[in-house]
Amino acid sequence: MTDDAHRFHLDRHRAATELAPEHIPDFQRLLKDLCYGSRFQLLILDCRDERLRELLIARIDEVLEGRRLRPARLRLAPDDPADVPALEAVLATLAADHDAIHITGADAWLTDPRWRALNIRREAIAERAPARLLLWLTPEQVSRLPDLAPDLWAWRSGVFAFEAAPDEPRPAPERFDAAIDNRSLAQRSRRIAELRAYLAEDPPPPDDLRLPLLDELATLYEDLGEWDKALRIRREEELPVYERLGDVRSAAITQGQIADVLQARGELDAALRIRREEALPVFERLGDVREVAITQGKIADVLQARGELDAALRIRREEALPVFERLGDVHSLLITRANIALALLQRAADGDRVEANTLLCEALADARRLRIPETETIERMLAEQGMDCDATAPMR
Amino acid sequence: MTESYRPPSDILEVLQQIEYEEPLGPDDPRYVDTREARGSQRTLDRLARKLGLLLADGRMYPPRQKHVLFFGHTGSGKTTELLHYATQLEGPGRFCIVQLDITKDLDRNNLQYADTLMAMARALLHRLDVAGVDLGTDALAPLDAWFSERVLTTEAGRELRTEIKTGAAGKGGIPGLVKLFASFTAAFKANATYKDELRRVIRNSFGELAAAFNTLIQRAEDALRDTGNGSRVVFIIDGTDKLRGEDTRLFFVHDAEQLLAIETLVVYTAPLSLKYEGNLAGKLDADLMLPMIKLAERNGTPCDAGMRAVRDILLRRADRTLFATDDDIERLVQACGGHPRELLRLLKLCCEFAEDDCIDAATVDAAVRQLASEYRRFLAPDDYALLAGIDRDGIHAGNDERTRRLLYNLALLEYNDGTWRRSHPVVRTLEGYARAAEAAAETGN
Numbered sequence: 001m002t003d004d005a006h007r008f009h010l011d012r013h014r015a016a017t018e019l020a021p022e023h024i025p026d027f028q029r030l031l032k033d034l035c036y037g038s039r040f041q042l043l044i045l046d047c048r049d050e051r052l053r054e055l056l057i058a059r060i061d062e063v064l065e066g067r068r069l070r071p072a073r074l075r076l077a078p079d080d081p082a083d084v085p086a087l088e089a090v091l092a093t094l095a096a097d098h099d100a101i102h103i104t105g106a107d108a109w110l111t112d113p114r115w116r117a118l119n120i121r122r123e124a125i126a127e128r129a130p131a132r133l134l135l136w137l138t139p140e141q142v143s144r145l146p147d148l149a150p151d152l153w154a155w156r157s158g159v160f161a162f163e164a165a166p167d168e169p170r171p172a173p174e175r176f177d178a179a180i181d182n183r184s185l186a187q188r189s190r191r192i193a194e195l196r197a198y199l200a201e202d203p204p205p206p207d208d209l210r211l212p213l214l215d216e217l218a219t220l221y222e223d224l225g226e227w228d229k230a231l232r233i234r235r236e237e238e239l240p241v242y243e244r245l246g247d248v249r250s251a252a253i254t255q256g257q258i259a260d261v262l263q264a265r266g267e268l269d270a271a272l273r274i275r276r277e278e279a280l281p282v283f284e285r286l287g288d289v290r291e292v293a294i295t296q297g298k299i300a301d302v303l304q305a306r307g308e309l310d311a312a313l314r315i316r317r318e319e320a321l322p323v324f325e326r327l328g329d330v331h332s333l334l335i336t337r338a339n340i341a342l343a344l345l346q347r348a349a350d351g352d353r354v355e356a357n358t359l360l361c362e363a364l365a366d367a368r369r370l371r372i373p374e375t376e377t378i379e380r381m382l383a384e385q386g387m388d389c390d391a392t393a394p395m396r
Numbered sequence: 397m398t399e400s401y402r403p404p405s406d407i408l409e410v411l412q413q414i415e416y417e418e419p420l421g422p423d424d425p426r427y428v429d430t431r432e433a434r435g436s437q438r439t440l441d442r443l444a445r446k447l448g449l450l451l452a453d454g455r456m457y458p459p460r461q462k463h464v465l466f467f468g469h470t471g472s473g474k475t476t477e478l479l480h481y482a483t484q485l486e487g488p489g490r491f492c493i494v495q496l497d498i499t500k501d502l503d504r505n506n507l508q509y510a511d512t513l514m515a516m517a518r519a520l521l522h523r524l525d526v527a528g529v530d531l532g533t534d535a536l537a538p539l540d541a542w543f544s545e546r547v548l549t550t551e552a553g554r555e556l557r558t559e560i561k562t563g564a565a566g567k568g569g570i571p572g573l574v575k576l577f578a579s580f581t582a583a584f585k586a587n588a589t590y591k592d593e594l595r596r597v598i599r600n601s602f603g604e605l606a607a608a609f610n611t612l613i614q615r616a617e618d619a620l621r622d623t624g625n626g627s628r629v630v631f632i633i634d635g636t637d638k639l640r641g642e643d644t645r646l647f648f649v650h651d652a653e654q655l656l657a658i659e660t661l662v663v664y665t666a667p668l669s670l671k672y673e674g675n676l677a678g679k680l681d682a683d684l685m686l687p688m689i690k691l692a693e694r695n696g697t698p699c700d701a702g703m704r705a706v707r708d709i710l711l712r713r714a715d716r717t718l719f720a721t722d723d724d725i726e727r728l729v730q731a732c733g734g735h736p737r738e739l740l741r742l743l744k745l746c747c748e749f750a751e752d753d754c755i756d757a758a759t760v761d762a763a764v765r766q767l768a769s770e771y772r773r774f775l776a777p778d779d780y781a782l783l784a785g786i787d788r789d790g791i792h793a794g795n796d797e798r799t800r801r802l803l804y805n806l807a808l809l810e811y812n813d814g815t816w817r818r819s820h821p822v823v824r825t826l827e828g829y830a831r832a833a834e835a836a837a838e839t840g841n
Contacts (some may be wrong), residue, residue, distance in 0.1 A: 005408055025762075029748035036408045038415060120643070123499050146774035146805055151638065153805070154470055155416070158748070159770050186751040 008035055011066050013189035014224050015059045021193040026160040027056065028186070031063055033132075033158050034100060040130045041157035042122075046142045049164040053136055056162060057102055060134075064100055072098035076105035084117035091129035100132040107138050112148055119149035139163075170198050172209055176216055180372075185224075192220050207241055211250075214238050222261065231261045249291075252282035256295060263302060272302045293323035297336060304339070309347045316340050334366040338378055345385065357382075361389035401425035405715035407755075411747035414713070414740050419475035422483045426712040427476065433705030433734075434687040435812055440481050446681055447630060447661050449490060456489065458628045461659040463679065465648070465666040468637070468686035469806065471737025474665050475634050477686055482632060491661070492617075492626030494523045499635035509647065509654040510598035511581075511591075516631055516658070517609055518577035524616055525570045527625050535615035536573060538608035543576065546601045552583070552593040606657040613660050630661040637665035644670055652680055669804050671814070672795035685813050689734035694816045702734055709736060713743055720756035727760050731767075733809045733821045742767060768822040771807055775823065780832035783808060783819040788836050 012031040016024045033041060047053045061071040072094045081087045094101050110118075118125070125133075137145070139161075146153040173194050183191065195217045204210060214237050221230035234257050242251035255278040263271040275295055283291040296319040304312035316336055324333040341356035341363070360382055367375040382388065403426075404410045420427040431437045443466070444451045448458030468474040475497075482493045496519040498512065517539070524531065547553040583590040598605060613629055621627045639647055647655075648670060655662070656679050671682065690702040706729045719725050728746070732739035745763035746755045782798060786808065802808035803817075810817045823829055 002406075005406070008408075025749070029745075032408070032411060032748050036411045038412075143773045147801075150805060153774075156770075158744075159766075159773075161769075184751060 008067065009185055010224070011063050013185045014226065015063050016189045017192040017196070017221075017224070017226070018055070018059055019193055020165050020197050021190055022165070023052075023056070023162050024190050024193055026162060027059070029158065030160045031060065034060065034064060034134075035067055035069065037132070037157055039099075039132075040126045041132045042152065042155055043132060043134045044142055044145065044156050044159045045134055045136045045162065046139050046159065047136055047162040048138045049162075052162055052164060053104070060100075060102075069099040070097065071100045071102065073102045073104065076103065076109035078108045084114055084121055087118075088121060088125055088128055091125060091131075091133070095129035095131040098131055100134060101129070102134045102136065104136045106135055107141055110137075110141065115145070115148035115152075119152050122152050122155055165197070169201060172205065173198050173213065175212055181219075181223075188220050188223055192217060192224075195220070207245070211238065211241060218257070222264070227261050227265050231258065234258045234261065248282055249286055249288065252279045253291070255279045255282075256291075256298070259298070263298075263305075268302050268305060272299065275299050275302070289323050290327055290329070293320045293327075294332070296320050297332075297339070300339070304343050304346075309343050313340060313343050313347070316343070330366050331370060331372070334363040334370075334378075335374070337363040338374070338381070341381070353385075357385070357387045357389075360385075360387065364389060401712075403712050403715045405717055405753075407718060407747050407750050407753050410714045410718065411744060414744045414747075416471065416737055416740060419479055421479050426709075427480070428705055428708040428712065430473065430477075430689055430705045430709075432701040433689045433699070434702075435690060436477075436687050439477075439684065439686060440484060443481060443663065443684055444485060446684065447485070447491065447663075448628075449485065451484065454489060456627060458661065461656070462661050462681060463656055464661075464663045464681040464684055465670070466663055466684050466686065467666050467668050467671045467682075469668055469688060469735060469809065470637070470804070471735065471806075472686055472688055473736050474637060474686050478632055478634060478663070478665070485630060486626065488624040488626060490626055491628050491630040492523065492527075492620045493630050493632060494519045495632045495634065497634045499638060508595060509651040510595045512633065512636075512647075512655075513598070513605070513609065513658065514577060514580050514594075516633070516662075517612070518574065518581050519631070520613070520616060520629065521570050521574045521577060524619070525574050527620075527623070529570075529616070529619045529623055529625065531570065531612075531615050531619055533569070535612060535619075536569070538611045539573065542601065542604050542608045546597050546604070547580075547594065550593055550597055552590040553597075555590070602654060602657070606654075610659045613658070628661060630663065633662060633664045635665065637667045639667070645673075648680065656680070667804070668810065669800045672800055672803075687813050688809055688811050689736070690811050691730060691734045694812070703729055706732060706734060706736075706739060709739060710743060713740065714747075714755070718753060718755050720754055724755055724757055724760050727757075727764070731760075731764050731821050733818070734811070735806065735809060735820075738767070738806065738820070764822055764825060768825045771820065771823050772826050772828065774805065775807060775826070775828060777828065777832070779807065780826075780828040781836065783823060784829060784832035784836045786817055787819050787824070788833070 012028055012035075015031070016027055019027055030043065030045075033043060045053075045056075047056065057073070064071045074090060074094060076087075081090050091101060142159065173191075176191070195213050198205065199210060199213060199217070205213075214233055218230045218233040218238070221227075221233070234254055239251060239254045239258070242248075242254060255274050259271040259274040259279065262268075262274070275298055280292065280295045280299070283295060296315050300312040300315040300320065303309075303315070316339060320336050321333070321340070324336060337359040341359040344352040344356040344359070360378055364375065364378045364382065367378055404413060431439070441451055443464065446462055446464050448462075449456050466474060466478065478495075482495065485491045486493045494516070496515050498515065543553075580594065583594060617628055620629070636647065644667060648664075648666065666682075668685075671685070689705055690699040691706065692698050692702075703726075707725060710725060710728060716725075728739065728742050732742055742760075742763050745766050746759050749762040749766070750756075750759045779798065779802060783802065799808065803810060807820050807823050808817055809820055819829065824833075
């Protein structure tokens, strides 16, 4: 997949997360047509709900603008423009400096004679207004279109239906608890929409149902790089509930997740403060050695990112590594070894390179055994350093 | 398939390249020979014979005039096939083909014979000009005179003359007339004021114009023969199948005599619905039809040639690697009913629905469901009953308005020169159809 296509998919899936799950398939199809279809297209959009229409237009325009396509809006009033030739003229003017034109208000404007006139002016419109024309209609108008304007219908680039959300309560989404999340971008974006729709129900679902779904939602936002949304959920929705419930461990884990987001956004000092002052003391008080070791490892990540290599190495060797060894947590262990190797390679003191090579080979052996994606990363690191595992460290 | 041609292997690229309205020229690597698949091996032969050419041995006995209508479903490939026929009909000792597309050259809104005649004259003169054929001033004199006496004396004519700065008399010869006719045609397309006045002029002096045009055609054919560019002119007029309702009747029925006054060979594309209206002028030759690609024979036996051709069309638009299995290809082929544009529509829907670069069973399901839902929007319960009835006993079911409407909007497809019909396969997936079929089975209708 090209970078452009990858960017496009990311943008459209991000935009779709704001919608109800039932609207996503047609929304995604529409964006593909708009961004990759031909310059002139007649796109029929079936949407009765004006609020939904406005939300959709905003999301569509966001993606179009991100791809340097210029959207415009033409609001038809019953007698403005006066007739089909006048509409053609307005569209021609708009198409001169826009790539996509949303046409709203068509239900009142498009009388039967105007439909018929449009039908026979299709070539002229395509020629004079070579843009993507998004014709927003009610379901009734769409049903009449094939009879009133059969050629226009035959010319359609697509029909996209956006029905109002159902009145009955949505069923609770099933919990996602797979150890490894290998869902595609599309699945993640649909899942976000599903979670959002359920969590927005009135009255809200009970805390025991809500909290794990909020956690998954924030994680999915993080996967899509939507840091602000993830941070808001962690800070404003999850943390207050755990604090209210007196669940100090979950609150500390949430603090750690907040620090993760801050760290990803480059706010290293803020992340370090939370880990040291909000999360670590709680885990220590609770005697949760695994969470202590994980938090120490993340503190070391920040220090390493700031170039404080000796401090980072000390924490990883003395605080994290022994705990994971004791717990037999092979995955955390191999990640810690790889991180130590990285710090050593950065520091490049006498003997660091040999030790790094040994650690990387140990990590690689475990990664291969667990058949995890990190295998490839470690192999790449070794290759980049011109290292192999034959002489320095026998593969276990 | 051209050796260097590779169909797109990226879903977004496939989507990018789908254009429903784009006809495929003779050298287009996406073109697939569908003659056997349509059962239309004889369609070109029949057309050639109507024009007086025996393709088998090249003998020519052309009639003085012939106006042939070429029928077919919207999007069934008429333009593409005509482009290929043209290559077979053209050549020394055969025909000089003059093609024009009214959707490009004229405004098909309210198209009238006058506009078409002007466009034909322009196209012929342009063809002669390009071929370097010189007619001499006496051959052009009648047309020149008609222009000077009838057109350039009107207000519109004077304005046109000013606009182009030189008239036929000013520049002289074919290039001058080409320029004049081009302005004339452009005025028909874009200028409502001129159009009405010029049409009036043509109506009022049609006899003179027809005679002048006929003289031009005869002299052109003499010159073409002498220069080895073909012995007769054949006009292929495309886009006339896109005329609708009253415009169709005006053009092919009401004003047919004016078209027939031009003594030449003409092929017009024509909408299928016109064939069944039953009020065409007798002199228009109206029995040539481009059949649909058959996926099965009337008795239900699979038609391998049809399946192969549709599969080929599909795989020249999207690389084989994009499809998860052969079954997915097969299902798309079946779902289009042998209609090329419907196949493209389904492929486009697959591109829209596909996540990642793969068209799998779920994607094909979604595409078929979506296309079916678009048919569901306009089909009424009586439509389903009619379609189920036709499918049940394979009868032709007449040509009433409902049937014509279903044929036009492709819910009903016609095969083998119209001898039998079947509902669109995606329509058969709809609940309304299933109920109607059940009811038809119960009542035995």
